[in-house]
Amino acid sequence: MKQELLELLPRLRRFAWSLTNAEHDADDLLQATVERVLRKGVPDNIPVDRWAFTVCRNLWIDEYRAQKVRKNAQWDPTLNDNQTVDGEREMVSHIELDRVNAAMKKLPEKQHMVLSMVAVEGLSYKHVATALDIPVGTVMSRLARARSRLVEMLELDIRAAKAGERS
Amino acid sequence: MTNYVFTDETLSAFLDNELDGTEMARVRDAIATNMEVANRVADLSEANKLVIQQAEKH
Numbered sequence: 001m002k003q004e005l006l007e008l009l010p011r012l013r014r015f016a017w018s019l020t021n022a023e024h025d026a027d028d029l030l031q032a033t034v035e036r037v038l039r040k041g042v043p044d045n046i047p048v049d050r051w052a053f054t055v056c057r058n059l060w061i062d063e064y065r066a067q068k069v070r071k072n073a074q075w076d077p078t079l080n081d082n083q084t085v086d087g088e089r090e091m092v093s094h095i096e097l098d099r100v101n102a103a104m105k106k107l108p109e110k111q112h113m114v115l116s117m118v119a120v121e122g123l124s125y126k127h128v129a130t131a132l133d134i135p136v137g138t139v140m141s142r143l144a145r146a147r148s149r150l151v152e153m154l155e156l157d158i159r160a161a162k163a164g165e166r167s
Numbered sequence: 168m169t170n171y172v173f174t175d176e177t178l179s180a181f182l183d184n185e186l187d188g189t190e191m192a193r194v195r196d197a198i199a200t201n202m203e204v205a206n207r208v209a210d211l212s213e214a215n216k217l218v219i220q221q222a223e224k225h
Binding site: 096097100101104115116118119120124125140141143144145147148150151154156157 | 174175176178179180183185210211213214215217218219220221222224
């Protein structure tokens with residue numbers, strides 16, 4: 001397996017590069033991927049290259065999320081002395097966000113994944129397409145279906161809302 | 168041009184700034200002149216905003 005992994009390095013490195021867009025981060029990601037694959041091994045029924053790419057992608061997503069959380073924490077008014085209140089966020093009740101969470105969970109996993117990567121993690125369509133190994137057009141259609149489904153489930157239709165109690 | 172019907176795919180990609188320049192401009196024009204398009208963009212954008220807010224809470 002080591003030999004196979006070694007031969008895979010150039011491709012894996014390009015993949016890591018496409019995900020991170022930064023040489024330093026790509027090297028870190030590549031190293032973490034190789035370490036993980038060597039330490040945990042490869043499942044019997046999965047080709048080494050496929051597995052390595054999956055590990056690489058997952059590590060990157062985890063790291064990206066962690067960075068995002070760290071960045072958000074800096075701006076979270078509850079975590080520092082900044083008393084500024086985000087008015088818009090205040091208006092959205094906990095109940096409503098729980099509804100959003102429940103609706104998200106009802107989305108097909110593939111749509112959920114793409115929506116999270118683009119809306120929450122702020123990744124470009126090209127990044128997502130590369131990371132998930134799907135065409136950009138598929139990224140587009142999954143996003144559109146996910147958002148349109150959420151509009152339906154959360155009853156966000158603006159004309160209905162105007163007539164209703166939402167303000 | 169104002170009657171041009173946009174798909175959810177196009178409007179959703181507009182929200183992400185992922186259309187090419189011409190297409191971005193075309194949607195912007197339509198939002199200004201076509202209530203149907205403006206409403207739909209607002210709906211999709213609201214859904215997107217809630218997803219982001221929900222994620223930030225966790």
